[in-house]
Amino acid sequence: MKRTFPILAAVTALLLVFGTYQALVVAPTERTMGDVQRIFYYHVPSAWTAFCLFFVNLVASVIYLIRRNTSADALAVSAAETGVVFCTVVLVTGPLWARPVWGIWWTWDMRLTSTLVLWLIYVSYLLLRRFSDSAQTPVLAAVLAIFGALDVPLVYFSIWFFRTQHPQPVMGGGGSLDPRMLRVFLLNLAVFTLYGALLCWGRYRIEVMRRQVEETRALEALLDDGQAGSSPARSSR
Amino acid sequence: MTGSSNPAAIAVRGLVKQFGRFAALRGVDAEFSVGKFYVVLGDNGAGKTTLLRSLAGLAQPNRGEISILGQTPRQAASLIGYMAHPSLLYDEFSGLENLRYFAQLYGIASDEPCARAIRSVGLDPALARPVGQYSQGMRQRMSLARAILHDPGILFLDEPFSNVDVQSTRGMATLLRGMCDSGKTIFLVTHQATVLEGIADEFVWMRSGLIVARTATLTPPQENA
Amino acid sequence: MSLLSPVTRATLLKDIRLEWRSKDALNSMLFFSLLVVVIFSFSFDPNAEESRQIAPGLIWVAFLFSTVVALNQTWARELRNHALDAYRVSPASPNSLFLAKTLGNFLFVTVLEALMAPLFVVFYNLRSIGPVWQLLLIGVLGTFALVVNGTFFAALSLRTRMREIMLPVILFPVSIPAIQAMVEATHIVLTGEGTARFWIVLLLTYDVVFTTASLALFGLILNAE
Numbered sequence: 001m002k003r004t005f006p007i008l009a010a011v012t013a014l015l016l017v018f019g020t021y022q023a024l025v026v027a028p029t030e031r032t033m034g035d036v037q038r039i040f041y042y043h044v045p046s047a048w049t050a051f052c053l054f055f056v057n058l059v060a061s062v063i064y065l066i067r068r069n070t071s072a073d074a075l076a077v078s079a080a081e082t083g084v085v086f087c088t089v090v091l092v093t094g095p096l097w098a099r100p101v102w103g104i105w106w107t108w109d110m111r112l113t114s115t116l117v118l119w120l121i122y123v124s125y126l127l128l129r130r131f132s133d134s135a136q137t138p139v140l141a142a143v144l145a146i147f148g149a150l151d152v153p154l155v156y157f158s159i160w161f162f163r164t165q166h167p168q169p170v171m172g173g174g175g176s177l178d179p180r181m182l183r184v185f186l187l188n189l190a191v192f193t194l195y196g197a198l199l200c201w202g203r204y205r206i207e208v209m210r211r212q213v214e215e216t217r218a219l220e221a222l223l224d225d226g227q228a229g230s231s232p233a234r235s236s237r
Numbered sequence: 238m239t240g241s242s243n244p245a246a247i248a249v250r251g252l253v254k255q256f257g258r259f260a261a262l263r264g265v266d267a268e269f270s271v272g273k274f275y276v277v278l279g280d281n282g283a284g285k286t287t288l289l290r291s292l293a294g295l296a297q298p299n300r301g302e303i304s305i306l307g308q309t310p311r312q313a314a315s316l317i318g319y320m321a322h323p324s325l326l327y328d329e330f331s332g333l334e335n336l337r338y339f340a341q342l343y344g345i346a347s348d349e350p351c352a353r354a355i356r357s358v359g360l361d362p363a364l365a366r367p368v369g370q371y372s373q374g375m376r377q378r379m380s381l382a383r384a385i386l387h388d389p390g391i392l393f394l395d396e397p398f399s400n401v402d403v404q405s406t407r408g409m410a411t412l413l414r415g416m417c418d419s420g421k422t423i424f425l426v427t428h429q430a431t432v433l434e435g436i437a438d439e440f441v442w443m444r445s446g447l448i449v450a451r452t453a454t455l456t457p458p459q460e461n462a
Numbered sequence: 463m464s465l466l467s468p469v470t471r472a473t474l475l476k477d478i479r480l481e482w483r484s485k486d487a488l489n490s491m492l493f494f495s496l497l498v499v500v501i502f503s504f505s506f507d508p509n510a511e512e513s514r515q516i517a518p519g520l521i522w523v524a525f526l527f528s529t530v531v532a533l534n535q536t537w538a539r540e541l542r543n544h545a546l547d548a549y550r551v552s553p554a555s556p557n558s559l560f561l562a563k564t565l566g567n568f569l570f571v572t573v574l575e576a577l578m579a580p581l582f583v584v585f586y587n588l589r590s591i592g593p594v595w596q597l598l599l600i601g602v603l604g605t606f607a608l609v610v611n612g613t614f615f616a617a618l619s620l621r622t623r624m625r626e627i628m629l630p631v632i633l634f635p636v637s638i639p640a641i642q643a644m645v646e647a648t649h650i651v652l653t654g655e656g657t658a659r660f661w662i663v664l665l666l667t668y669d670v671v672f673t674t675a676s677l678a679l680f681g682l683i684l685n686a687e
């Protein structure tokens with residue numbers, strides 16, 4: 001485990017560089033949108049990675065509610081935080097793309113709108129975690145994650161139907177993709193997923209270590225106070 | 238403690254309760270017998286309230302087991318009565334209206350047990366005044382009536398005498414002794430233990446989340462050097 | 463009423479009676495709702511044709527604001543004297559409490575809407591081209607959608623700091639599909655353009671899904687301590 005992380009990090013970094021090179025240099029320029037279209041290689045993979053991470057959060061939350069093991073909760077919060085980061089990338093690259101191409105900052109298309117709602121749900125999840133000082137924060141947060149997950153299909157349906165009534169420009173292009181572009185896209189999709197998994201794993205390890213430190217401190221305080229009249233000169237470990 | 242002829246009313250094994258970094262209970266092991274009057278003493282932060290709330294089923298322990306007459310606290314809910322420093326009553330209702338509602342939670346639909354409980358604590362069921370206008374002594378007595386209206390076998394009381402005048406306190410203590418004599422098990426947390434000298438059967442001393450001693454009289458346990 | 467358990471019925475009646483007794487929350491909420499309508503009318507010129515187009519959105523946002531303020535009140539009464547502890551320690555099921563609170567909130571918010579809706583109709587000269595019974599159906603389903611999650615999240619945010627702001631923070635994102643459905647459906651019925659069937663079905667689905675989820679998970683969060 002100790003070696004895997006740095007090795008994986010190095011591999012991911014290399015792949016990211018390669019993927020960026022492919023996206024910015026090698027991939028052919030889009031006919032109508034020009035070079036701005038290259039944001040597509042970041043915009044969509046980020047969205048995909050965010051959705052994957054939120055799914056991981058859901059699974060971890062359910063596992064926590066059933067098993068009550070702290071590692072599941074640590075994974076839940078790591079996945080949520082990492083997911084929000086990737087989600088933010090989607091929400092920022094969206095307007096950056098839409099503005100030069102369609103002259104508008106925002107379009108209420110399926111992907112962007114559902115990403116926004118997911119982002120809101122998970123930011124509220126993180127706020128709940130921060131402002132809940134109950135020892136049962138993991139339970140409350142897991143419950144909220146389940147509610148959020150139940151909401152997602154409803155969000156999709158409502159946006160989908162709304163779109164059929166009020167059509168808007170679709171980001172990412174509706175037509176088929178040039179095979180060279182498809183290759184670069186799939187490459188970046190895989191690399192971003194790997195990148196997201198790596199970040200989540202890193203955050204998870206930090207979270208687990210943080211909790212271990214807290215537990216150790218609590219245990220020390222317990223042992224110290226257990227002695228009657230603990231001396232003030234007692235050294236802290 | 239164990240070995241008495243009375244079966245255990247309450248048994249606790251390895252009870253641990255942590256609030257973040259603070260451990261309120263650090264592995265409490267104890268047994269308490271049926272029909273006795275226990276008083277729990279200790280400084281602030283000793284874990285008295287946490288222990289009481291865990292026994293009553295209001296707090297979930299992180300580790301350990303609690304057995305109330307052989308069941309978990311939630312399963313034994315109808316056998317448990319609970320009272321605390323707040324009144325657990327609605328200020329806008331009269332005493333009887335309050336008890337009428339709480340009786341429903343125990344499946345009691347008639348007024349008679351409510352009126353009986355109110356009378357047994359020395360108050361008048363017909364009093365229409367809202368509880369919010371009671372004196373503290375009256376309010377605590379009405380809260381006690383609420384706690385016993387379903388005739389529970391075990392009573393948990395958390396600082397019931399706070400801000401109550403001395404006379405009412407003595408009255409309530411005598412009342413509780415009477416209930417204990419008729420078979421109830423009483424488990425009471427308080428700072429004002431002197432009024433319970435001669436009334437309680439056993440004093441349980443807590444410090445830093447553990448039970449450090451149990452004495453029959455109100456003399457503090459010897460400090461270990 | 464006979465569909466509800468005795469505990470749910472008793473709790474609902476208790477809440478209605480308490481609210482009627484004090485009338486504090488009711489009066490201030492009614493006045494707040496009136497203020498919201500007036501402020502909106504000043505901000506979105508009722509005479510402009512466009513305002514009538516966006517009236518459904520305005521109305522539901524106004525309802526949403528009133529709902530959030532009302533929801534914060536509901537649990538406050540249970541916390542004041544820790545009456546919630548008395549419920550939790552009893553054998554009564556958490557779901558009965560949740561149902562009672564949700565129904566009580568639903569009634570309360572409906573009263574507020576009954577005041578606000580006519581005012582909107584008057585200030586914005588609203589006329590419905592589609593059938594009015596559909597508006598009532600949308601009103602019921604939409605209000606329930608806000609209230610069921612609102613009641614649940616209000617209970618959830620009891621354990622948080624900044625409770626009053628936490629409720630809308632976690633309620634609004636999850637409510638987005640329901641709000642979209644309410645507004646679209648209302649707009650379709652008011653303008654008579656097409657059928658609101660899809661949105662009504664979506665609202666109904668939303669209500670069923672989240673009522674089930676709330677009933678399944680309420681016990682967990684009620685006893686979180």
